[in-house]
Amino acid sequence: MSNFVVEAVSREDQGKGASRRLRHEGLVPGVVYGSETPVSISMINKDLIKQLSDETFFSSILTLKIDGKEEKVIIKDLQRHPAKLLIMHADFQRVVSDQKIKITVPLQFANFEKSAASKAAAKFAAESNVVEVLCLPENLPEALVVDLTNVEIGQTLHLSDISMPEGVEVAALRRGGDHNQGIGYIYSPRGAK
Numbered sequence: 001m002s003n004f005v006v007e008a009v010s011r012e013d014q015g016k017g018a019s020r021r022l023r024h025e026g027l028v029p030g031v032v033y034g035s036e037t038p039v040s041i042s043m044i045n046k047d048l049i050k051q052l053s054d055e056t057f058f059s060s061i062l063t064l065k066i067d068g069k070e071e072k073v074i075i076k077d078l079q080r081h082p083a084k085l086l087i088m089h090a091d092f093q094r095v096v097s098d099q100k101i102k103i104t105v106p107l108q109f110a111n112f113e114k115s116a117a118s119k120a121a122a123k124f125a126a127e128s129n130v131v132e133v134l135c136l137p138e139n140l141p142e143a144l145v146v147d148l149t150n151v152e153i154g155q156t157l158h159l160s161d162i163s164m165p166e167g168v169e170v171a172a173l174r175r176g177g178d179h180n181q182g183i184g185y186i187y188s189p190r191g192a193k
Helices: 016-024 045-052 055-059
Strands: 005-010 027-033 039-044 062-066 069-080 087-094 101-110 123-126 130-135 144-147 156-158 168-170 182-187
Touching: 005 045, 016 027, 027 045, 039 045, 039 062, 045 087, 055 101, 101 123
Parallel strands: 005 062, 027 087, 101 144
Antiparallel strands: 005 039, 027 039, 062 069, 069 087, 101 130, 123 182, 130 168, 156 182
């Protein structure tokens, strides 16, 4: 689990004009929804930007302090300005300890240099660097490691090749084998023997 704390204040004003005023003041409008009534909030843009620089922010249970009251949440949606370092809007979902959450976590590919394919001058290309998982909040991994020690030239890795921690499952695989998409492949570069 992480120790990200997002400071926020509740707000009554809603709509485009109110959101525009908040952004002009260096604040980010947001919403918290889930098991209770949705709450409109605002946060300081520069503080949120600083936390977003850590990739584990997106796959962590966050502590959201609204007017001093703490809630456990995950980030569900984030809208960024296309050109400026500015968050336009943030959506958070409340986390309940006995309810599964669906969240995207990063994939980390490890040990390719130890594989026979690597020694044969093959290369590894990742097709995906994140995967959506379903788990209870207490089982949420910060990242999933894909071990490439035993890969071979020409092999394609799929979602089912990720070794999952106990209590965590790939959301796409719940829909059946047809959704077992590729996450990376091993190839021999042109000219390599």
